[in-house]
Amino acid sequence: DEKENSIAEALANGLKNNEFLVYYQPKFGLTTKTFVGCEALVRWNSKELGFVSPLGFINYAENKGLIHEIDLFVFEQVCIDLADLKKRGKRLLPVSINFSLYEFYCPTFLDDIKSILTKYDINPMLIEIEITEETQHANSFLVISLLKKLRELGMRVLLDDFGLGFSNFGSMKILPIDTIKIDKSFIDEIAYDYKARQIVKTIIEFGRIMGIQTVAEGVEDAKQVETLKKLKCDIIQGFYFSDPAYGTGLVVL
Numbered sequence: 001d002e003k004e005n006s007i008a009e010a011l012a013n014g015l016k017n018n019e020f021l022v023y024y025q026p027k028f029g030l031t032t033k034t035f036v037g038c039e040a041l042v043r044w045n046s047k048e049l050g051f052v053s054p055l056g057f058i059n060y061a062e063n064k065g066l067i068h069e070i071d072l073f074v075f076e077q078v079c080i081d082l083a084d085l086k087k088r089g090k091r092l093l094p095v096s097i098n099f100s101l102y103e104f105y106c107p108t109f110l111d112d113i114k115s116i117l118t119k120y121d122i123n124p125m126l127i128e129i130e131i132t133e134e135t136q137h138a139n140s141f142l143v144i145s146l147l148k149k150l151r152e153l154g155m156r157v158l159l160d161d162f163g164l165g166f167s168n169f170g171s172m173k174i175l176p177i178d179t180i181k182i183d184k185s186f187i188d189e190i191a192y193d194y195k196a197r198q199i200v201k202t203i204i205e206f207g208r209i210m211g212i213q214t215v216a217e218g219v220e221d222a223k224q225v226e227t228l229k230k231l232k233c234d235i236i237q238g239f240y241f242s243d244p245a246y247g248t249g250l251v252v253l
């Protein structure tokens with residue numbers, strides 16, 4: 001429809017005119033008591049539409065075939081930032097990057113990633129790939145083989161929004177995953193809702209058994225932090241520590 005087309009046009013212009021930025025949000029390790037990495041989140045400051053949240057354009061970008069360009073822009077910007085920090089002698093923390101389900105249908109995805117890593121001489125161990133459970137709807141053979149290749153290169157794989165939608169414990173046996181991110185909707189209720197707390201507890205214990213790290217996302221207050229400490233969650237991320245922010249100050253230890 002019309003709205004979709006005008007957003008698509010603005011997106012295409014935005015990509016040409018460098019209207020996209022990468023913000024970073026730190027992750028805090030509850031046992032190490034240090035920042036352990038951060039997540040890269042795209043931001044769009046559109047000349048035509050103003051500041052647009054990712055939730056307001058990722059879908060359109062997917063439908064119009066522009067998501068690959070956006071995801072790769074973010075990936076390349078992260079590599080540029082890491083290379084720059086390395087040159088300045090900083091101690092680097094791993095950065096996780098969100099990749100759309102559509103990447104799994106893009107035949108050049110893996111080669112594109114590899115050539116950007118080579119171009120900026122980035123150690124793949126510094127890169128984590130965040131995929132959503134929705135990604136499991138993609139041909140699972142395709143997904144699994146691509147994830148395995150990413151891991152063979154040294155990248156880690158995070159499963160985002162865990163607990164929502166069609167997530168299931170069984171798939172964790174076959175999906176090559178290093179980390180689960182427990183969805184914010186459970187974290188929101190964790191301090192006062194017994195059932196939400198038990199769900200989170202079960203996910204964390206399950207992770208421990210499977211050798212999978214757990215991250216709580218969208219942590220906003222001290223009560224949630226205390227509860228997550230008790231449940232032995234590995235890592236927390238959220239406004240409690242920091243909003244996503246512009247600049248690479250958060251990418252270093």
Ligand code: C2E
Binds near residue numbers: 219
């Ligand atoms: P997500 O991957 O689940 O990212 C977490 C979202 O929660 C981010 O929203 C972040 O800013 C927000 N957030 C973090 N901590 C808190 C908190 O304590 N409270 C609340 N209320 N929110 C918090 P954002 O940046 O608007 O991104 C929304 C979604 O857009 C992301 O959800 C992700 O699915 C998608 N996205 C963002 N960047 C990219 C990208 O580069 N590529 C792709 N394919 N998707 C992206």
Ligand code: CA
Binds near residue numbers: 039130
């Ligand atoms: Ca994410």
Ligand code: CA
Binds near residue numbers: 160181183184
């Ligand atoms: Ca999430």
